[in-house]
Amino acid sequence: MMPEREEDSLAELLDRLLNKGLVLNADVLITVAGVPLIGLSLRLLAAGIETMLEYGMFEQFDKSTRDWALKNRVTSPALMAEEETRLNFFGSYSQNQGKAWNYGYMYLTNRRILGWHKGFNKILYDVALKDVLEITIVTTVHEDKEREELCIKINNNSILNLHSQNMGEVYSALISEVHRT
Amino acid sequence: MNETEQDNCLYIYSILNTATEQNLGPIGIDDNPVYTIVYRDIAAAVHFSETKPEPAKDEQQAKEWVFTHNYAIDKMTEKFGTLLPFSFGCVALGDDETIRSWLQKNYEPFKSELEKLNGTAEYLVQIFYDPKILAEKVLKDNPELQALNAKIEGMSRGKGYILQKQLDVRRDKAITQELSNLGIEFGKAIHENVKEMIPEEKKSNVPEKFKGKKSVITLSCLVSNENVENLGHVLEQINEHEGFAVRFTGPWAPYSFIDIKKDFEQT
Numbered sequence: 029m030m031p032e033r034e035e036d037s038l039a040e041l042l043d044r045l046l047n048k049g050l051v052l053n054a055d056v057l058i059t060v061a062g063v064p065l066i067g068l069s070l071r072l073l074a075a076g077i078e079t080m081l082e083y084g085m086f087e088q089f090d091k092s093t094r095d096w097a098l099k100n101r102v103t104s105p106a107l108m109a110e111e112e113t114r115l116n117f118f119g120s121y122s123q124n125q126g127k128a129w130n131y132g133y134m135y136l137t138n139r140r141i142l143g144w145h146k147g148f149n150k151i152l153y154d155v156a157l158k159d160v161l162e163i164t165i166v167t168t169v170h171e172d173k174e175r176e177e178l179c180i181k182i183n184n185n186s187i188l189n190l191h192s193q194n195m196g197e198v199y200s201a202l203i204s205e206v207h208r209t
Numbered sequence: 210m211n212e213t214e215q216d217n218c219l220y221i222y223s224i225l226n227t228a229t230e231q232n233l234g235p236i237g238i239d240d241n242p243v244y245t246i247v248y249r250d251i252a253a254a255v256h257f258s259e260t261k262p263e264p265a266k267d268e269q270q271a272k273e274w275v276f277t278h279n280y281a282i283d284k285m286t287e288k289f290g291t292l293l294p295f296s297f298g299c300v301a302l303g304d305d306e307t308i309r310s311w312l313q314k315n316y317e318p319f320k321s322e323l324e325k326l327n328g329t330a331e332y333l334v335q336i337f338y339d340p341k342i343l344a345e346k347v348l349k350d351n352p353e354l355q356a357l358n359a360k361i362e363g364m365s366r367g368k369g370y371i372l373q374k375q376l377d378v379r380r381d382k383a384i385t386q387e388l389s390n391l392g393i394e395f396g397k398a399i400h401e402n403v404k405e406m407i408p409e410e411k412k413s414n415v416p417e418k419f420k421g422k423k424s425v426i427t428l429s430c431l432v433s434n435e436n437v438e439n440l441g442h443v444l445e446q447i448n449e450h451e452g453f454a455v456r457f458t459g460p461w462a463p464y465s466f467i468d469i470k471k472d473f474e475q476t
Contacts, residue, residue: 029445031332031437031459040333040458041279045297048464050224 119192248312332459337422342452
């Protein structure tokens with residue numbers, strides 16, 4: 029049998045065009061309200077589930093966050109004087125062996141390792157490198173899959189777990205910064 | 210917003226292989242002319258707008274936009290071969306230079322992705338089965354179930370009730386077993402003819418033509434152009450299996466197989 033394009037069905041197109049394909053890198057360019065929202069409304073129509081109310085709320089929320097982001101574009105967290113970024117990466121973290129993992133941009137500087145929420149320009153956590161006692165890579169099961177995580181013990185008895193795509197690179201950069209301080 | 214601030218926007222359709230700046234004609238959304246912004250031997254296909262896009266007036270217009278986006282991608286694929294399609298609705302604030310420097314910054318991942326996908330296209334394979342026909346088939350193939358069935362037929366309705374339940378459970382189990390055996394067999398045969406395949410988790414819609422059937426599996430497949438015919442043969446054989454039907458659609462731009470997001474996250 030040969031592949032057919034039939035009458036391109038809307039549901040199928042939507043799945044491809046809204047959920048897949050390349051998206052813009054928010055660091056460089058900004059997607060504006062408007063068109064992506066149409067995507068949302070269409071997706072809801074196609075799925076036939078969400079109520080208008082929920083959609084309305086989302087639209088409002090989405091518009092205001094986007095407007096806010098356009099006005100207050102911040103591209104990196106505020107650092108201390110003489111503090112320099114050594115490595116930054118996108119990843120997730122959890123504190124004190126908690127179950128909850130949150131996402132954020134992680135910054136390793138010559139003084140600290142910190143998590144930063146770009147949208148709200150908020151420091152999620154920060155640990156001074158001089159307070160780091162021990163760094164290990166551990167293998168754990170996360171959502172039914174094995175993966176490597178970084179386990180950082182801090183001298184106030186708390187523990188920070190980190191995860192990102194490039195665990196090895198983060199590990200070696202962190203080790204060398206900690207040794208330097 | 211003050212008046213000197215510019216609202217110029219570029220709606221992005223794709224990244225493709227070309228070293229020439231060119232106008233591709235009014236194939237864009239709302240008949241906008243689409244053109245290429247080149248960096249070295251790759252380019253972004255965009256249309257220009259002086260203002261930020263407004264939301265669609267109604268569902269009809271939104272639909273047209275989605276269809277047009279896809280049509281533009283098809284046209285460009287005809288002309289430039291496999292490309293990297295953008296999601297619907299990606300708009301960049303800025304001008305050609307913004308895009309060019311963005312291409313420059315991400316040249317390596319874009320180029321290697323284009324090379325990886327060269328000479329391929331995406332296809333969708335959906336396999337359906339007819340539960341009634343499959344139920345008959347497992348009954349025919351299984352003497353124990355047949356015996357149980359015959360016993361029930363000789364009983365009063367009340368007496369037969371429990372046995373009937375038993376039969377239903379065992380038959381459903383046999384159907385599941387049959388499906389998983391065939392699923393492995395089909396999966397292997399398909400896998401031999403594709404470069405990559407991704408099972409679609411979401412329950413995809415069952416088109417009118419396949420009404421009353423159930424979906425066994427839906428796969429997005431990345432297929433080399435020279436292998437499409439072979440894959441067609443394999444699917445034909447599955448299609449001829451009693452109780453099964455196959456839907457084979459494509460070619461599509463490789464929406465499901467672009468693996469660049471993680472490159473972005475690390476830069």
